[in-house]
Amino acid sequence: MDKQHYLERLVLKLETHVPLPPAEREKLLQLPLTLKRLEANHDIVREGELTQQCCLVAEGLVCRYKIVGDGARQILSLHLPGDIPDIHSLLIERMDHCLGTLTPAVVGLIPHEAVRSLTRASYRVSEAFWRETLIEASIYREWMVGIGRRAAPSRIAHLLCEFITKMTAIGLSDGVICNLPLTQPEIADALGLSTVHMNKKLREIREARLVRIRVNRLTVLDWKGLCSLAEFDPDYLHLQPGAAKIKDD
Numbered sequence: 001m002d003k004q005h006y007l008e009r010l011v012l013k014l015e016t017h018v019p020l021p022p023a024e025r026e027k028l029l030q031l032p033l034t035l036k037r038l039e040a041n042h043d044i045v046r047e048g049e050l051t052q053q054c055c056l057v058a059e060g061l062v063c064r065y066k067i068v069g070d071g072a073r074q075i076l077s078l079h080l081p082g083d084i085p086d087i088h089s090l091l092i093e094r095m096d097h098c099l100g101t102l103t104p105a106v107v108g109l110i111p112h113e114a115v116r117s118l119t120r121a122s123y124r125v126s127e128a129f130w131r132e133t134l135i136e137a138s139i140y141r142e143w144m145v146g147i148g149r150r151a152a153p154s155r156i157a158h159l160l161c162e163f164i165t166k167m168t169a170i171g172l173s174d175g176v177i178c179n180l181p182l183t184q185p186e187i188a189d190a191l192g193l194s195t196v197h198m199n200k201k202l203r204e205i206r207e208a209r210l211v212r213i214r215v216n217r218l219t220v221l222d223w224k225g226l227c228s229l230a231e232f233d234p235d236y237l238h239l240q241p242g243a244a245k246i247k248d249d
């Protein structure tokens with residue numbers, strides 16, 4: 001596993017939101033990284049644990065989640081290669097939720113002190129990480145609106161729009177086709193739906209020929225129609241212009 005390659009993914013992800021000067025890119029590429037390969041459904045950090053390192057998603061799909069009293073899971077966010085979903089642990093060291101893998105994954109562990117030293121030395125890198133946390137908050141707000149006010153078909157369509165837009169921004173989709181390594185129960189856990197209801201409404205979206213999903217592969221057949229159903233406006237992702245241009249047939 002090439003550590004440099006995975007740190008380049010971090011730089012790419014940060015630059016989907018803000019350009020970085022060459023000197024700052026180089027500093028990020030010098031971060032110490034310990035790589036770990038994990039199976040699907042493996043906890044990286046559990047709720048209540050104290051952390052001394054940040055987790056870079058190098059490969060695979062990672063999520064934040066909480067378990068409620070009856071054992072049901074609520075997925076709070078999805079994280080793609082290049083994300084550091086626990087960057088907040090630099091300042092809030094005790095986890096108030098779990099961070100785990102949804103697929104087989106490779107994660108890179110970066111000591112807190114190394115990240116702190118870098119952010120103290122470079123205000124541009126510090127601003128880039130700060131921007132990431134603010135954009136995460138923006139995404140949380142959009143998910144909250146979806147779960148609270150959107151009908152199930154709109155929620156599902158919105159998740160699909162967001163997922164392929166983010167995958168396109170980091171070069172893992174052409175804007176039409178992308179891997180979607182989520183099971184229907186996992187999508188239901190992210191959207192606050194029962195699996196049965198999720199299955200029914202996803203089938204309606206497929207029958208309307210908005211998307212095709214086969215063997216964990218998502219193909220968008222009607223982007224305008226999918227966005228209309230989702231009420232999807234990508235502004236809340238705060239991507240750089242041209243970072244995720246979706247083909248609009």
